[in-house]
Amino acid sequence: MAKIANKQVICDVLLEAAKKDKDIVALCSDSRGSASFTPFANELPGQFVETGIAEQNLVSISAGLAKCGKKPYAVSPACFLSTRSYEQCKVDAAYSNTNVKLIGISGGVSYGALGMSHHSAQDIAAMAAVPNMRVYLPSDRLQTECLMKELIQDDKTAYIRVGRNAVDDVYEEGNVPFEMDKATFVTEGTDVAIIACGEMVKPAVDAAAILKEQGISATVVDMYCVKPLDKEAIVKAAKGAKAVITVEEHAPYGGLGSMVSQVVAGECPRKVINLALPDAPVITGTSKEVFNHYGLNAEGIAKAAAEAIK
Amino acid sequence: MENLKALAYELRENVIDMIVEGKAGHIGGDMSVMEILTEIYFDQMNISPENMDDPDRDKFIMSKGHSVEAYYAVLAKKGFFDIKDVIAEFSKFGSQFIGHPNNKLPGIEMNSGSLGHGLPVSVGMALAGKMDENDYRVYTVMGDGELAEGTVWEGAMAASHYKLDNLCAVVDRNRLQISGNTEDVMAHDDLHERFRSFGWNVIDVADGNDIDQLKTAFDSAKETKGKPTVLIANTVKGKGSSVMENKANWHHKVPNAEELEQIRKDLAAGKEAALHG
Numbered sequence: 001m002a003k004i005a006n007k008q009v010i011c012d013v014l015l016e017a018a019k020k021d022k023d024i025v026a027l028c029s030d031s032r033g034s035a036s037f038t039p040f041a042n043e044l045p046g047q048f049v050e051t052g053i054a055e056q057n058l059v060s061i062s063a064g065l066a067k068c069g070k071k072p073y074a075v076s077p078a079c080f081l082s083t084r085s086y087e088q089c090k091v092d093a094a095y096s097n098t099n100v101k102l103i104g105i106s107g108g109v110s111y112g113a114l115g116m117s118h119h120s121a122q123d124i125a126a127m128a129a130v131p132n133m134r135v136y137l138p139s140d141r142l143q144t145e146c147l148m149k150e151l152i153q154d155d156k157t158a159y160i161r162v163g164r165n166a167v168d169d170v171y172e173e174g175n176v177p178f179e180m181d182k183a184t185f186v187t188e189g190t191d192v193a194i195i196a197c198g199e200m201v202k203p204a205v206d207a208a209a210i211l212k213e214q215g216i217s218a219t220v221v222d223m224y225c226v227k228p229l230d231k232e233a234i235v236k237a238a239k240g241a242k243a244v245i246t247v248e249e250h251a252p253y254g255g256l257g258s259m260v261s262q263v264v265a266g267e268c269p270r271k272v273i274n275l276a277l278p279d280a281p282v283i284t285g286t287s288k289e290v291f292n293h294y295g296l297n298a299e300g301i302a303k304a305a306a307e308a309i310k
Numbered sequence: 311m312e313n314l315k316a317l318a319y320e321l322r323e324n325v326i327d328m329i330v331e332g333k334a335g336h337i338g339g340d341m342s343v344m345e346i347l348t349e350i351y352f353d354q355m356n357i358s359p360e361n362m363d364d365p366d367r368d369k370f371i372m373s374k375g376h377s378v379e380a381y382y383a384v385l386a387k388k389g390f391f392d393i394k395d396v397i398a399e400f401s402k403f404g405s406q407f408i409g410h411p412n413n414k415l416p417g418i419e420m421n422s423g424s425l426g427h428g429l430p431v432s433v434g435m436a437l438a439g440k441m442d443e444n445d446y447r448v449y450t451v452m453g454d455g456e457l458a459e460g461t462v463w464e465g466a467m468a469a470s471h472y473k474l475d476n477l478c479a480v481v482d483r484n485r486l487q488i489s490g491n492t493e494d495v496m497a498h499d500d501l502h503e504r505f506r507s508f509g510w511n512v513i514d515v516a517d518g519n520d521i522d523q524l525k526t527a528f529d530s531a532k533e534t535k536g537k538p539t540v541l542i543a544n545t546v547k548g549k550g551s552s553v554m555e556n557k558a559n560w561h562h563k564v565p566n567a568e569e570l571e572q573i574r575k576d577l578a579a580g581k582e583a584a585l586h587g
Binding site for chain 1: 365369413419420421422423424427430431432433434435436437438439441442460461464465467468471
């Protein structure tokens with residue numbers, strides 16, 4: 001099957017559901033094209049709301065819609081949604097306990113050379129710190145589909161971050177292990193545990209293959225549910241390993257690495273190495289070039305893992 | 311119909327009790343907004359503790375959330391909770407009656423406090439009404455200092471874009487904010503024109519502490535089709551007592567014993583005048 005981006009899957013799942021449920025509403029901030037939501041806007045114009053380039057308004061209007069029984073999905077670039085609209089996410093969505101689903105598209109460094117204004121390397125830290133806010137970073141199109149089908153059925157707020165481009169599948173079509181709010185063990189090993197989220201899961205799996213050739217057995221955990229964090233999975237993975245590697249497309253502070261470290265330190269102390277973007281505007285390049293530069297690829301993860309258990 | 315002018319003074323007395331007992335409160339704005347809330351809740355809106363699940367009942371967002379004491383007094387009078395509980399517990403340790411509206415309490419739709427949220431949220435609520443062809447109306451009350459928040463104007467833009475004639479905003483134009491005169495802090499004197507240029511129907515309420523004038527304005531808003539309405543209600547901060555009126559330092563203040571005695575006398579006189587004047 002041709003590869004499609006996770007954001008495209010979100011539109012597909014929502015469009016199908018919205019055809020049967022008139023209360024599902026998609027909102028964009030002049031972002032329908034970049035979000036792959038043009039088909040939704042065209043097919044269900046009565047269930048689509050354009051707010052213009054006004055991300056704060058996007059989230060507040062979504063909250064008002066939710067309060068009156070609608071099921072809104074606010075879809076906007078993750079960089080703007082998570083920082084420009086942060087207070088609206090905190091107060092109108094999370095604090096007021098409204099059923100607003102916040103879809104952050106083109107997350108992390110998806111926008112590559114467009115620079116730090118367009119990168120969302122703070123969103124996990126920011127969103128996870130808000131009480132009542134859930135944070136999900138699905139790894140591939142198949143898991144994204146499973147996640148969205150679950151989220152459609154609940155009535156609580158959540159932030160979902162996906163990237164801009166299509167990514168290689170982590171899972172097999174028709175055979176996707178998925179349980180809501182439970183991390184997925186993609187591989188199970190005995191030497192090192194690699195815990196990753198979002199689009200870092202695929203390179204983590206590829207790193208495990210490289211490590212296997214070196215005689216190192218790696219567990220790979222897909223922590224798509226960054227919040228609520230699957231602590232049991234972290235403890236299980238860490239207990240069965242000499243060291244833990246975390247991998248995320250995020251700043252080095254307050255993200256998956258920080259959260260995993262808290263759990264490991266408290267429950268089963270091990271060496272934890274956090275692989276993340278730097279605490280600086282990233283080097284200019286495509287997202288792939290950026291990942292390669294900072295070692296956020298299969299080779300870099302494998303190298304860090306091998307060194308961690310020396 | 312109940313004497314709403316007298317009721318507004320009775321509710322002011324509740325607010326004073328709350329603030330004295332809780333040792334905190336945004337007293338000046340509570341006093342200026344009281345007739346606005348009284349007219350909305352006791353004359354305009356179709357809302358009660360019994361009809362909260364009715365999809366056609368009206369909705370309200372207290373955007374100037376710091377005037378929560380006035381809002382509590384009104385909601386208690388409507389029967390959403392007991393005023394004795396509010397007075398006893400307001401702002402105290404572990405209380406559910408905190409210093410800004412919280413929707414864990416019955417009757418409150420959304421949590422507010424950070425300014426500039428109420429209008430955009432109200433836009434969403436009014437939009438939902440249009441989508442579902444419900445005939446409820448959405449009301450929100452903002453402070454005039456609040457209008458410096460950019461999100462107010464994002465909301466204003468969207469409200470006229472979507473022709474939300476089921477939305478009525480009110481500006482409690484008391485001309486004072488915590489730092490002083492609103493025109494010195496950030497000028498708004500072309501306020502009517504600003505809203506008009508955003509596509510709104512603008513109604514000036516010369517005396518926003520006059521129930522009759524407010525009624526006329528709200529009734530007119532209901533008849534306006536194709537665009538949202540804003541009432542610019544010219545009010546007096548600290549309305550009801552010479553101790554507080556038009557004094558910026560009464561934005562957030564607890565009266566001392568001497569001030570309290572005078573405030574109570576003034577409010578009682580105001581109530582008496584409303585009943586028999």
